[in-house]
Amino acid sequence: MRVPAAALSCRACSPPVPRRGGGGAGRRARLGPARFGSARSGSGCCCGCAPPWRSWRRGWARGLARRPPAEPRGSGAGARGSPPPAAFCRPAFLQLTPEELRRADDHTGRAVQSPRDGRRRLPWSTGYLSLFSLQGRKGFYFHYWALFDGHAGSGAAVMASERLHLHICEQLRELAGSADPNQMSNAEDRGEVLNDAVPRFHLEKAVSHESLVIGAIENAFKHMDEQIERERASQHLPGGCCALAAIYLMGKFYVANAGDSRAIIIRNGEIIPMSREFTPETERQRLQFLALLRPELLGKEFTHLEFPRRIQPKELGKKMLYRDQNMNGWAYKKIEEDDLKFPLIFGEGKKARMMATIGVTRGLGDHDLKVFSSNIHIKPFLSCFPEVRVYDLTQYEHCPDDVLVLGTDGLWDVTNDKEVAGVVMEVLTSYEPNDPCRYTMVAQELVVRSRGVLKERGWRLANDKLGSGDDISVFVIPLGGPGNYT
Amino acid sequence: MRVPAAALSCRACSPPVPRRGGGGAGRRARLGPARFGSARSGSGCCCGCAPPWRSWRRGWARGLARRPPAEPRGSGAGARGSPPPAAFCRPAFLQLTPEELRRADDHTGRAVQSPRDGRRRLPWSTGYLSLFSLQGRKGFYFHYWALFDGHAGSGAAVMASERLHLHICEQLRELAGSADPNQMSNAEDRGEVLNDAVPRFHLEKAVSHESLVIGAIENAFKHMDEQIERERASQHLPGGCCALAAIYLMGKFYVANAGDSRAIIIRNGEIIPMSREFTPETERQRLQFLALLRPELLGKEFTHLEFPRRIQPKELGKKMLYRDQNMNGWAYKKIEEDDLKFPLIFGEGKKARMMATIGVTRGLGDHDLKVFSSNIHIKPFLSCFPEVRVYDLTQYEHCPDDVLVLGTDGLWDVTNDKEVAGVVMEVLTSYEPNDPCRYTMVAQELVVRSRGVLKERGWRLANDKLGSGDDISVFVIPLGGPGNYT
Numbered sequence: 001m002r003v004p005a006a007a008l009s010c011r012a013c014s015p016p017v018p019r020r021g022g023g024g025a026g027r028r029a030r031l032g033p034a035r036f037g038s039a040r041s042g043s044g045c046c047c048g049c050a051p052p053w054r055s056w057r058r059g060w061a062r063g064l065a066r067r068p069p070a071e072p073r074g075s076g077a078g079a080r081g082s083p084p085p086a087a088f089c090r091p092a093f094l095q096l097t098p099e100e101l102r103r104a105d106d107h108t109g110r111a112v113q114s115p116r117d118g119r120r121r122l123p124w125s126t127g128y129l130s131l132f133s134l135q136g137r138k139g140f141y142f143h144y145w146a147l148f149d150g151h152a153g154s155g156a157a158v159m160a161s162e163r164l165h166l167h168i169c170e171q172l173r174e175l176a177g178s179a180d181p182n183q184m185s186n187a188e189d190r191g192e193v194l195n196d197a198v199p200r201f202h203l204e205k206a207v208s209h210e211s212l213v214i215g216a217i218e219n220a221f222k223h224m225d226e227q228i229e230r231e232r233a234s235q236h237l238p239g240g241c242c243a244l245a246a247i248y249l250m251g252k253f254y255v256a257n258a259g260d261s262r263a264i265i266i267r268n269g270e271i272i273p274m275s276r277e278f279t280p281e282t283e284r285q286r287l288q289f290l291a292l293l294r295p296e297l298l299g300k301e302f303t304h305l306e307f308p309r310r311i312q313p314k315e316l317g318k319k320m321l322y323r324d325q326n327m328n329g330w331a332y333k334k335i336e337e338d339d340l341k342f343p344l345i346f347g348e349g350k351k352a353r354m355m356a357t358i359g360v361t362r363g364l365g366d367h368d369l370k371v372f373s374s375n376i377h378i379k380p381f382l383s384c385f386p387e388v389r390v391y392d393l394t395q396y397e398h399c400p401d402d403v404l405v406l407g408t409d410g411l412w413d414v415t416n417d418k419e420v421a422g423v424v425m426e427v428l429t430s431y432e433p434n435d436p437c438r439y440t441m442v443a444q445e446l447v448v449r450s451r452g453v454l455k456e457r458g459w460r461l462a463n464d465k466l467g468s469g470d471d472i473s474v475f476v477i478p479l480g481g482p483g484n485y486t
Numbered sequence: 487m488r489v490p491a492a493a494l495s496c497r498a499c500s501p502p503v504p505r506r507g508g509g510g511a512g513r514r515a516r517l518g519p520a521r522f523g524s525a526r527s528g529s530g531c532c533c534g535c536a537p538p539w540r541s542w543r544r545g546w547a548r549g550l551a552r553r554p555p556a557e558p559r560g561s562g563a564g565a566r567g568s569p570p571p572a573a574f575c576r577p578a579f580l581q582l583t584p585e586e587l588r589r590a591d592d593h594t595g596r597a598v599q600s601p602r603d604g605r606r607r608l609p610w611s612t613g614y615l616s617l618f619s620l621q622g623r624k625g626f627y628f629h630y631w632a633l634f635d636g637h638a639g640s641g642a643a644v645m646a647s648e649r650l651h652l653h654i655c656e657q658l659r660e661l662a663g664s665a666d667p668n669q670m671s672n673a674e675d676r677g678e679v680l681n682d683a684v685p686r687f688h689l690e691k692a693v694s695h696e697s698l699v700i701g702a703i704e705n706a707f708k709h710m711d712e713q714i715e716r717e718r719a720s721q722h723l724p725g726g727c728c729a730l731a732a733i734y735l736m737g738k739f740y741v742a743n744a745g746d747s748r749a750i751i752i753r754n755g756e757i758i759p760m761s762r763e764f765t766p767e768t769e770r771q772r773l774q775f776l777a778l779l780r781p782e783l784l785g786k787e788f789t790h791l792e793f794p795r796r797i798q799p800k801e802l803g804k805k806m807l808y809r810d811q812n813m814n815g816w817a818y819k820k821i822e823e824d825d826l827k828f829p830l831i832f833g834e835g836k837k838a839r840m841m842a843t844i845g846v847t848r849g850l851g852d853h854d855l856k857v858f859s860s861n862i863h864i865k866p867f868l869s870c871f872p873e874v875r876v877y878d879l880t881q882y883e884h885c886p887d888d889v890l891v892l893g894t895d896g897l898w899d900v901t902n903d904k905e906v907a908g909v910v911m912e913v914l915t916s917y918e919p920n921d922p923c924r925y926t927m928v929a930q931e932l933v934v935r936s937r938g939v940l941k942e943r944g945w946r947l948a949n950d951k952l953g954s955g956d957d958i959s960v961f962v963i964p965l966g967g968p969g970n971y972t
Contacts, residue, residue: 174818205794205834207807207816214815215807222812286775293779309690321693321701326708326871329700330693332660348691385812 142172146245147261147473149408151358153239156228156365160241164364167223168247171216213249214388217256221364225384229367240366243386244275244406246477251394253404253479256386258362260409265391265479266421267402273417274389274404278362280345280354287354287361287381288325291344299376302355303341310346311339350413354381362386398480400433401425406477407446410470414461415450423449424476439476447472628658632731633747633959635894637844639725642714642851646727650850653709654733657702699735700874703742707850711870715853726852729872730761730892732963737880739890739965742872744848746895751877751965752907753888759903760875760890764848766831766840773840773847773867774811777830785862788841789827796832797825836899840867848872884966886919887911892963893932896956900947901936909935910962925962933958 144165150157221243228237242259255263257275265272276282284306291297291304298304305322308330316337321330333339347353354361355371355378362383369378391404403424411420427445431438452459452467459467630651636643707729714723728745741749743761751758762768770792777783777790784790791808794816802823807816819825833839840847841857841864848869855864877890889910897906913931917924938945938953945953 171817207794211815212807212817215809215813215817216815218813218815219817289772289775290779293776308693321698323701326869327701327704328874329697329702329704331657331698331701331705383812388814 142169143248144168144245145406145475145477146243147406147408147475148364149242149244149259149261149471149473150239151241151360152366152369153237155232155235155237156239157241159228159231159235159237160224160243160364163227164220164224164243164245167220167227168217168245170223171220172213172249175212175216209250210252210390213247213252213254214390217245217247217254217388218385221256221258221384221386225364228365232365232367237365238368240363240369240382242360242363242408244408245386246404246406246475248393251392253391253393254388255391255404255406256388258364258384258386260360261407262409262412263389263404263406264417264420265402265404266424267396267398267479269421269425271417271421272391274391276387277409278383278387279359280352280361281348283361283383284345285325286383287344290381292325294380297376297380298341298344299371299374301341301371301374301376302344303338304344305339306343306345307339310342311335313340316340354378358382393479400478400480401428402479403428403439403442404475404477404479405446406475408471408473410468410472411446411450411474413450413470414452414465414468415446420446439478443474443476446474446476628655629734630654630731631892631961631963632729633892633894633961634850635728635730635745635747635957635959636725637727637846638852638855639723641718641721641723642725643727645714645717645721645723646710646729646850649713650706650710650729650731653706653713654703654731657706657709658699658735661698661702695736696738696876699733699738699740700876703731703733703740703874704871707742707744707870707872711850714851718851718853723851724854726849726855726868728846728849728894730894731872732890732892732961734879737878739877739879740874741877741890741892742874744850744870744872746846747893748895748898749875749890749892750903750906751888751890752910753882753884753965755907755911757903757907758877760877762873763895764869764873765845766838766847767834769847769869770831771811772869773830776867778811780866783862783866784827784830785857785860787827787857787860787862788830789824790830791819791825792829792831793825796828797821799826802826840864844868879965886964886966887914888965889914889925889928890961890963890965891932892961894957894959896954896958897932897936897960899936899956900938900951900954901932906932925964929960929962932960932962 146161146164148157148161148164224243231237242261243256244259244261244263245256246263247254247256253274255274257263258278260277260279261275262277263274265274280287288304288306291302295304305324308321311320315335318335319332320335320339322333322339323330342356345352345354346356350359353359355376357371357378358366358369361381362385364384366382367379369382370376371378401424405420405424407420415423423445424442427442428438431441449462450468450472452461454460459469461467632647632650634643634647634650710729717723728747729742730745730747730749731742732749733740733742739760741760743749744764746763746765747761748763749760751760766773774790774792777788781790791810794807797806801821804821805818806821806825808819808825809816828842831838831840832842836845839845841862843857843864844852844855847867848871850870852868853865855868856862857864887910891906891910893906901909909931910928913928914924917927935948936954936958938947940946945955947953
């Protein structure tokens with residue numbers, strides 16, 4: 001690994017550290033004006049700094065130990081060799097009283113937890129990271145929000161919420177170091193391809209700044225996953241988590257998703273998808289392809305083919321619909337002995353499972369997850385790599401009602417994109433455009449509507465359908481308004 | 487393999503054959519009114535029947551033997567065990583005179599070949615296949631157009647043009663047989679999942695008719711490829727081909743693409759993509775994934791990683807940008823010995839190549855294609871499976887100016903979707919809406935504009951840029967107009 005050329009810090013935790021290795025020593029991080037809204041039942045916020053801005057992630061419904069928000073632990077917590085992550089707790093920015101903490105633990109009541117005063121406590125600048133410019137001289141801002149939706153234990157989710165942004169920071173730092181103007185003079189001698197988009201060699205592919213940032217985020221997820229793997233025994237990090245992160249950097253939003261959370265932009269009433277979900281259904285062909293090429297990973301218990309239902313031994317030799325790694329449609333095949341094994345992918349919609357075990361196919365952690373009562377590991381099929389989508393804020397003049405919404409599957413299971421856009425517009429119009437509280441109120445409304453109201457027959461939505469029984473976390477991030485991107 | 491329960495025929499070649507196996511014996515195929523336009527330099531038409539409606543496919547620029555259109559050879563040519571495919575020739579529907587055939591061979595002149603009289607000779611009903619209904623009693627129609635863009639020899643392209651529709655027919659026939667109402671009564675005893683969308687078992691996935699047709703088309707491509715593989719030595723079938731086929735069946739267009747041809751629908755001025763191209767760039771991650779899992783396929787000559795340029799041995803230990811099968815962005819790595827191998831994917835745009843050999847990653851044939859001066863086979867990386875997209879004609883009321891355009895890369899390399907849509911609208915408005923010739927004139931105009939005009943500095947477009955030096959084939963298929971889909 002390369003030694004970082006530029007040291008970075010979070011202003012909230014420690015003063016900026018002078019750069020090592022030439023040019024720009026002693027530059028200061030800048031504070032950019034910002035705001036956001038967030039609410040949940042429970043909700044979560046991950047900003048770009050270490051505790052107490054530690055991210056919240058879901059898992060409380062799974063009976064985990066939790067404690068009040070921790071005190072800041074200084075800025076020494078790097079991406080590697082960091083102290084043990086804290087146990088599950090509510091995010092500090094919620095400012096919960098002991099009574100409210102107790103209420104938050106009451107699963108029957110399903111209280112919605114909002115920030116106490118979004119206007120003062122939740123500006124965009126609550127959490128930030130600063131970095132020296134890829135261009136060399138000009139400072140830029142790095143803002144970060146993330147949702148970590150845990151399963152099978154909270155350890156991986158907690159660690160990811162405390163460390164992912166540090167890994168992103170580390171990757172971007174390496175990038176910034178590589179692009180240091182003081183290093184560029186002898187770059188060709190060193191054989192490096194630098195992060196400018198102009199090829200310097202004949203037959204050299206141009207690589208844009210944007211694709212370097214995407215690569216940095218992708219590798220940050222990988223390093224996060226590797227850290228969880230390394231430290232899972234010593235730090236007690238059970239389970240895994242879906243991760244959805246939005247990074248604002250130099251006028252662009254990078255939305256990285258690994259799991260089944262979702263991000264959409266609502267701009268002038270139009271819905272722009274900023275992520276896609278990774279589930280056994282959406283990733284069927286990748287999983288089948290791996291299983292075909294590495295059948296030993298199936299432990300002789302599974303077949304890589306998909307069938308519409310389980311096949312009975314008495315059906316041997318008969319016809320059955322199937323599809324393999326190459327197919328999107330279905331065709332018939334004669335049932336053979338191998339087809340009697342359990343299909344790698346089985347079920348549909350929210351009930352679709354890989355190896356009859358897990359309903360998501362990307363995320364962090366899960367290194368110890370096995371098929372029930374077997375020694376077959378799930379992890380080789382799970383990918384920790386996110387899909388990163390980019391939204392260029394400078395290409396459009398945004399109004400205060402344009403927002404980026406991040407939500408866990410608990411939201412999207414019962415509220416579709418169009419309905420979310422409707423709630424956003426409805427709530428925002430009832431507040432003044434310059435009221436920063438309005439985004440928190442949108443998030444709260446989304447959570448409350450998706451949870452529903454407790455009636456005799458359980459939690460019910462306005463249309464009397466069942467509300468989401470899952471945890472729900474939502475971010476509503478304004479894209480417009482003066483001074484947000486300076 | 488299952489014995490087909492329903493025999494099918496092409497009316498142009500033989501009378502319909504009575505069904506075997508109960509219900510509907512002696513039903514007759516129906517003739518549906520249809521029309522289309524086609525022009526090329528050269529252009530091609532593949533309709534759903536055997537010669538003389540044999541498809542034309544490209545390859546003439548590669549100095550292949552060719553002969554005048556063949557006489558019909560009867561209907562005995564099935565998907566399997568068929569007579570040797572004909573050598574390369576112009577499609578019969580062009581009705582070329584000996585002089586025109588000579589002109590067509592003149593590569594310098596690059597004459598555009600249009601059907602002589604589209605009004606009489608090229609109705610949609612020129613070629614058709616009939617099939618008994620999936621629903622049991624009602625007849626339906628199967629229309630077919632396809633472009634086969636050959637490379638490294640014409641044999642695979644010729645055979646595909648003569649047989650692919652028969653494979654599709656065979657697959658649909660099996661499907662129709664499975665859905666025979668007379669067979670459904672004891673279906674459950676036989677353990678079959680039938681092609682209705684209603685699950686009959688608890689936890690059974692619903693399978694729609696549409697996905698069965700998609701599966702049939704996917705498998706038809708696979709069987710076509712297997713036939714080329716089996717017969718390539720005895721029938722002399724060198725090379726491979728991209729294949730783009732449009733199948734009209736029961737109110738829907740199924741557009742199947744394996745290669746770098748493209749299909750778009752232009753509806754009320756709006757462009758609807760109906761395919762995507764499969765190239766080393768668009769399929770990079772699939773190819774890298776296979777190479778990572780099966781490194782023996784690389785013959786110690788290639789690395790699965792992508793780099794922006796070739797790495798020199800003197801750069802060992804230095805930093806270089808790379809991306810692997812998980813990444814869309816780029817990141818740095820330290821150069822190791824293995825990175826000095828040639829990248830599996832190299833180059834960009836039209837110059838991107840897999841294993842420094844081929845610029846498309848899906849298609850038919852290529853079973854003998856090897857990396858130059860080596861024993862490394864390309865085929866394991868090439869996929870014969872198409873992506874199939876569906877367009878439901880019944881969901882929209884189409885006007886006579888709504889069309890489906892199929893074109894080989896020779897068209898799209900110099901004329902983008904928007905420009906094609908512009909030409910379509912421009913030409914169609916200059917003809918009466920009920921003039922069937924107008925679609926042929928659109929196709930002709932698209933080909934002529936993409937070829938350009940011969941000037942001192944070569945073939946030039948209207949904007950003075952270089953015209954397409956590649957072969958160009960175009961279909962313009964009307965989606966609207968009375969009686970087209972009955």
